[in-house]
Amino acid sequence: MKYVPLIWSGIWRKRGRSILIMLQVLIAFLLFGLLQGMKSGIDQAIAETRADILIVHGRQGMAESLPLAHLPGIRAIPGVKAVYIQNFLVGAYQKPTQQILADAIDPNPTWAQYPGLVVSKADLEAMTRTRTGALASVTLARKYSWKVGDRIPLKSGLRQKDGSSDWTFEIVGTFAETEHLGLDEAILINNGYLNEARADGGQNTVHHYIVLADDPRQVSAVAQAIDDHFANSVDETRTEPLREYAQSSFQSLGDLNFVVRSVVGAVFFALLFAVGAMMMQSLHERTPELAVLKTLGFSDHKIFWIILLETSVLCVVAALLGLGCAALIFPLARSYLHGVSMPYTVLAAGIGLAVVLALISAALPAWRGMRLQVAEALAAR
């Protein structure tokens, strides 16, 4: 601690240059924080995806719907605990900007066990009783001050058989998420009502099925059994564990690993030279001062560590600021990638990287400072 003022004064000897270098390091670590944070956050989100859930969709992909008639067949596969149908309707509430997702479900009691969803049996029963009934997410209900009995109009691109694009639902209860399902701005509606009223010819189809397996270790076997069951039918299925599905969805964004490594690698390589050059320049300017320190009795090793610490403090402080900025900006990225948060390991890795950067870029200047001959340095003044 007693060397802190000496190290600090060394950093700020040329204020302008130090600020510029700190800005370089800050921006590099901001980039690192965002990219690495996003990558690690996605990895973490994928790893946290439940292992006992499967998604069943058309063989050609999510754009292909499946017949509702597949439901009993899927339910009968050994190892299947529960099956949930998933259909969607998207509509604007009062303004075009107030887009709401209406997730069409079969409100049977098994929904009370849907992973990550908290919904009461009473509310499910109320929905069963009310054909146009809807359960609003707690977030939406709070946002628009909805209460049970309110009638909610949604203007959708999906028309009803009577030609109307206005769909009206009656709020009969609420639900909440305990893990991210993408339903925080959604309502749950009766698939029966949607199925009957829609005019697009999509009657008796579902967008996809969600399957809950008895045993997470058996999901691959269950997936295979489902696909085998519908093989050679008109509507063949493709069943994937939700974790694999999430992974392939994120991969469709591009090879994040490659992007992160390339960008971060290039930036740090350039930074290494920038910080190294600055330290060499600083050492050159401060040769007489280092010689004086040696004259006062500072050993070669102390000089080495002082230069190394100076660079480390500069790099770590700037890196922390950069990572801090990344943490502040990160919530913006979250709006595009739901469920992704910056893990603390990214902060730790960033600090580690800053120290490595400092050690490598300061090694040569520190070594030269250590080897400085006092008599020659003083004579050169």
Place this chain on the structure above:
Amino acid sequence: MASVLSFKDVSKSYKRGKENVAVLDHFNLEIAENDFVAVMGPSGSGKTTLLNLIGGLDRPSSGEVTVAGERLDLLSGSGLSHWRARHVGFIFQFYNLMPTLSAERNVELPLLLTSLSAGERRRKVAAALELVGLCDRGKHKPGELSGGEQQRVAIARALIADPAILVCDEPTGDLDRHTAEEILGLLQTLNRNYRKTIIMVTHDPKAASHASRQLYVDKGRLVDGAAQAVA
């Protein structure tokens, strides 16, 4: 009086390109404790090299250098650093203060090498600055001080670890006559009242006259009959 410094047959040469340049040539010298010695001589005569050897900043090519009871020619680099921190204080012509540190922090530098607490270091710094008459200038940076004040800070820094020997390289070379007299008076006080052995290189005969004896160096040797006490 006991000898604090002894040079026995000391030679020092430097490589300049392929050439070997002899700076000190079989140099012999004894300096007693509490002496105030002025070293004079023309440029390139070897005065600064002599000072560097006395201060443990350099090693002789041959011969024995004993200062404050230690054979400096036998010490390693880290051994010399450790020895310098305890036994010798340096005062330079251009003060050589850290421009980004306050006067207090500059004076404190040698104490960073000790195990003293922050409080003890602060007390010693205050006492040293008071001794050189700068107790109200401790927070100022060197750039905010006059040349005389900067040299006083340098003297306080040289004294702070209580070394037996002060090595001064043209301490008044950058100062006006009046300020130079003040600094020389301060060095005399340190010599007489605080029993510091002072070895001062100077070109200025008036400055040299403040010393108790003068040595003349030329072409790497003591000039015959030069070691005379000044009355």
